[in-house]
Amino acid sequence: MKISTFGYSMKQGVKNIGRNKMFSIASVATMSACIFLFGLFYAIVINFNYIVEKAEEGVAITVFFEEDATDTQKTQIGEELAKADGVLDVNYVSAEEAWDNFQGNYFGESADLAEGFKNDNPLGNSDNYEVYMADVSKQADVVEFAESLNGVRKIRKSDVVAKTLTSVNRLVGYVSVAIVAILLAVSIFLISNTVTMGITVRREEIAIMKYIGAKDGFVRAPFVFEGLLIGIIGAVIPLVLLYFMYEKAIQYVMTKFSLLNNIIDFLPVASVYRTLLPVGIALGVGIGFVGSFFTIRKHLRV
Amino acid sequence: MIELKEVTKEYSKGIAALNGINLKIAQGEFVFIVGDSGSGKSTLIRLIMKELDPTSGTIVVNGQNLNRMKHRKIPMYRRGIGVVFQDFRLLKDRNIYENIAFAQRVTETSSRIIKKKVPAALSLVGLAQKYKAYPKELSGGEQQRVAIARAIVNEPAILLADEPTGNLDPTNSWEIMKLLEEANDRGTTVLVVTHNQEIVNEMKKRVVTMKKGVIVSDEKKGGYNNEN
Numbered sequence: 203m204k205i206s207t208f209g210y211s212m213k214q215g216v217k218n219i220g221r222n223k224m225f226s227i228a229s230v231a232t233m234s235a236c237i238f239l240f241g242l243f244y245a246i247v248i249n250f251n252y253i254v255e256k257a258e259e260g261v262a263i264t265v266f267f268e269e270d271a272t273d274t275q276k277t278q279i280g281e282e283l284a285k286a287d288g289v290l291d292v293n294y295v296s297a298e299e300a301w302d303n304f305q306g307n308y309f310g311e312s313a314d315l316a317e318g319f320k321n322d323n324p325l326g327n328s329d330n331y332e333v334y335m336a337d338v339s340k341q342a343d344v345v346e347f348a349e350s351l352n353g354v355r356k357i358r359k360s361d362v363v364a365k366t367l368t369s370v371n372r373l374v375g376y377v378s379v380a381i382v383a384i385l386l387a388v389s390i391f392l393i394s395n396t397v398t399m400g401i402t403v404r405r406e407e408i409a410i411m412k413y414i415g416a417k418d419g420f421v422r423a424p425f426v427f428e429g430l431l432i433g434i435i436g437a438v439i440p441l442v443l444l445y446f447m448y449e450k451a452i453q454y455v456m457t458k459f460s461l462l463n464n465i466i467d468f469l470p471v472a473s474v475y476r477t478l479l480p481v482g483i484a485l486g487v488g489i490g491f492v493g494s495f496f497t498i499r500k501h502l503r504v
Numbered sequence: 505m506i507e508l509k510e511v512t513k514e515y516s517k518g519i520a521a522l523n524g525i526n527l528k529i530a531q532g533e534f535v536f537i538v539g540d541s542g543s544g545k546s547t548l549i550r551l552i553m554k555e556l557d558p559t560s561g562t563i564v565v566n567g568q569n570l571n572r573m574k575h576r577k578i579p580m581y582r583r584g585i586g587v588v589f590q591d592f593r594l595l596k597d598r599n600i601y602e603n604i605a606f607a608q609r610v611t612e613t614s615s616r617i618i619k620k621k622v623p624a625a626l627s628l629v630g631l632a633q634k635y636k637a638y639p640k641e642l643s644g645g646e647q648q649r650v651a652i653a654r655a656i657v658n659e660p661a662i663l664l665a666d667e668p669t670g671n672l673d674p675t676n677s678w679e680i681m682k683l684l685e686e687a688n689d690r691g692t693t694v695l696v697v698t699h700n701q702e703i704v705n706e707m708k709k710r711v712v713t714m715k716k717g718v719i720v721s722d723e724k725k726g727g728y729n730n731e732n
Contacts, residue, residue, distance in 0.1 A: 204612050206612075206614065206615060207609070207612050210609055221597050406593065407595055409593075410593050410595065411606075411610060412579075412582075413553065413555075413582065413587050413593075414582065414583075414587075414606070414607045414610045414654075415579045415580065415581075415582035415583035415585075415610055415611060415658075416579060416610040417576075417579045418576075418579075420579075420610060420612075
């Protein structure tokens with residue numbers, strides 16, 4: 203295609219939007235509604251994932267040593283654990299730190315009650331590694347691995363929390379894939395329908411082009427540009443809307459349910475948009491392209 | 505230039521719109537195709553346009569066998585044929601200049617040449633002053649003249665006109681026929697499907713008469729024969 207023809211096709215694509223205002227508005231509205239729903243759902247899912255991930259990071263396995271374990275053995279155990287699959291971080295807690303933590307948790311403000319243990323650490327043999335998981339579904343494997351290491355006496359872990367988080371995560375994954383697939387199918391169907399309506403209105407114009415000797419590409423190009431433009435506009439509108447709504451919604455939740463402040467941490471809008479923006483635009487462009495390109499194809503055989 | 509050999513076209517099995525047609529039209533000829541509704545005239549035009557494929561038989565135009573023509577070759581083939589319809593088929597949302605320029609853009613002609621050729625084509629049909637008007641602002645005769653300008657702007661070897669005067673009064677009909685005759689004088693082969701007896705009888709051109717899908721007469725300087 204010549205550059206001048208390319209320019210002409212682009213210009214016609216823009217003009218087509220103006221010529222068929224109602225059709226264009228209907229297409230943009232359909233696309234906006236679909237991408238808005240997609241964005242809304244994506245924001246919810248990604249935040250839920252983030253919350254679950256945070257919760258996972260808090261889940262730790264505690265690895266205690268044999269009484270006669272040497273410092274070298276302990277260092278080696280730490281290194282082996284850090285290398286294990288699914289482990290995020292390994293933190294050494296000395297016997298003194300373990301006792302300090304225990305005092306803080308158990309005696310609280312009445313620290314004087316612990317005076318009797320002043321020179322005798324009752325947790326003297328309780329130095330340990332806190333192993334934090336990047337992926338709780340691998341916890342059982344890590345526990346098995348830790349048990350096989352020389353110098354390990356005991357392991358404390360929470361199977362229930364790990365299992366719950368794993369299954370919640372899996373459920374969220376399945377649901378999000380299913381909903382995104384449904385939304386995609388619905389939007390392609392709706393866009394294809396609206397494009398068909400637009401093409402039906404212009405069937406005569408397409409027929410005239412073909413009689414005059416227009417190549418398929420020449421007939422198709424303005425429609426595809428039109429579809430792409432509608433796709434971009436249909437994506438930008440809901441993305442801008444969601445951007446402002448997201449911040450307002452988080453502010454609202456945090457002020458209305460201040461109790462959640464300590465438990466839940468929402469993702470900042472920039473983090474959500476790092477993925478949502480390109481995906482949303484790509485979705486708009488993709489649906490616009492697929493909708494117009496394939497719908498016009500069947501009208502070209504004149 | 506145009507040759508049909510034993511051409512049959514059936515839309516549904518057993519019902520032939522054209523039945524074993526043989527027709528030869530030489531370069532530079534002016535031919536009227538006449539006949540009642542349903543005689544197969546428009547089917548003939550659509551076959552030459554490669555809008556339809558024959559059920560059997562061979563069609564050769566400008567040395568190209570249409571039976572063997574691939575879909576992607578059709579646009580180039582059609583650029584050698586100008587076509588005029590009864591209902592004008594202009595793009596209603598574009599002005600006259602854009603309607604004619606459109607035929608050139610389709611063939612990827614440069615803007616510089618379009619700017620030269622469109623006014624020239626408009627002058628030929630006597631509408632140079634109305635280039636800014638939209639189709640709805642023109643009379644039927646004027647719209648048909650625009651359609652002719654669009655058909656001849658690419659200087660096609662063949663001009664097909666399907667009932668070009670069907671929607672026009674006698675005065676406008678004669679003007680349109682004059683334009684088609686002028687195109688023929690410039691060397692274009694012209695094929696006109698018509699019901700207009702007065703024009704056919706007056707112009708004394710070759711007349712091919714069709715009835716129920718077959719050619720019943722083919723006269724060099726013929727007239728409209730109702731008896732067929």
